[in-house]
Amino acid sequence: LxxxxxxxxxxxxxxxxxxxxxxxxxxxxxxxxxxxxxxxxxxxxxxxxxxxxxxxxxxxxxxxxxxxxxxxxxxxxxSNSIKCERCWHYRDDVGIDPAHPAICGRCTSNLLGAGEARAFA
CATH class of the missing domain: 3.30.2320.20 (Class I aminoacyl-tRNA synthetases (RS))
Structure with missing residues (x-):
């Protein structure tokens, strides 16, 4: 390890x-x-x-x-993507949720949905 x-x-x-x-x-x-x-x-x-x-x-x-x-x-x-105001990652899915135009899909899921599962970081 x-x-x-x-x-x-x-x-x-x-x-x-x-x-x-x-x-x-x-x-x-x-x-x-x-x-x-x-x-x-x-x-x-x-x-x-x-x-x-x-x-x-x-x-x-x-x-x-x-x-x-x-x-x-x-x-x-x-990166040619847009910066998410929450996580600061540059992603193509920023603004995918019209109710949250400044955050990415991952952050939307983490805030309002089931969220993500990470194993290492």
Missing amino acids: LAKWARIRELRDAVNKDIETLRAEGKVGSSLQANVTLTVNPQDYALLASLGDDLKFVFITSAIDLIAGDDLSIRAST
């Missing part, structure tokens, strides 16, 4: 370096404003995929696209 999370932290640090480049260029203010495409070897893919939807929370990004490949490749980009 310790080795699993040590490797996850190593990969997160590598992603954060890419996001820092965007921050230095003035393209993002926070890591939540970034979307990440992360290509990893099959072993790391299995490790990260085991986190499911919690992966974006562990990496503190609004979205992460995980791809199995041969070599490590990280591409961080600025």
Whole structure:
């Protein structure tokens, strides 16, 4: 378990370096404003995929696209989505509920519905 999370932290640090480049260029203010495409070897893919939807929370990004490949490749980009005023994630479903135009569907569900179930973060 310790080795699993040590490797996850190593990969997160590598992603954060890419996001820092965007921050230095003035393209993002926070890591939540970034979307990440992360290509990893099959072993790391299995490790990260085991986190499911919690992966974006562990990496503190609004979205992460995980791809199995041969070599490590990280591409961080600025999100084109709208920022949720409650959770600050940039999501395509902000305003999906007309009664709550400034929050995302996840927050609407957490506030008014059954909510979400997280396992890791």
